[in-house]
Amino acid sequence: MAYATLDELKGRIDWDLDADELRIAAGALEDASDMAATYGRDWPEETAPRLVRTLVLKSAARYMRNPSGYVQSRAGDETLQWSDIGRDAGTVYFTREEIRLLEELAGRKRGIVSAPVMAWGTKPRGPDAGGYVPVDYGGDTFPLFSDGVSPW
Structure with a gap:
């Protein structure tokens, strides 16, 4: 079960995927969909809110751009570092804001009751x-x- 398709994911990535990347992308979509169902709820694929598909695609595309979880890149004398990835580097993940959106779509509210x-x-x-x-x-x-x- 996936809330988004490979073709939709290909539209969010700026390169052509080879056979191995297609296999990895399909797994990333399934993982992101499973996580969306966990943080939100288990929506039927055909009736899932559009925002769920959008968040699944964002998470899978984020993973496809950095599947090894690099937090630093160096080329010659230039260094680029990503400090906001943290422990989720190299995994399919949702940001805190994305998790909050999924919870709200599912009707869950945080707080004390x-x-x-x-x-x-x-x-x-x-x-x-x-x-x-x-x-x-x-x-x-x-x-x-x-x-x-x-x-x-």
Whole structure:
């Protein structure tokens, strides 16, 4: 399963791929698609959002331009270094921003959430049902126990 085709990837690369590069490119597309499904969700290929295809193509093209993961190139007295690749050099990867986009497309939101928790077999009751104590800051009462008959 791949969210993009080899022909689409060829359109993003500025050289003609030989047989070995075609094989590597097909693997890169599959890897990027698997990662997109992991960070986002497992969209059916025909209904995946266009942005998923775009991100898969960007990741695979990035890998094809530097499959060995070089972070420095030297020619004569000139040196060029890429410091933003880091530990992902030589792999198919998504940037933090691309991962965030995939998560948003899947409906996932980062952040802290709260969930109400109560003892097994209890039912939520209003403050006048007993078992609630006042709080110092003047807000809502706090449930201290689940038995409305006995205060302890």
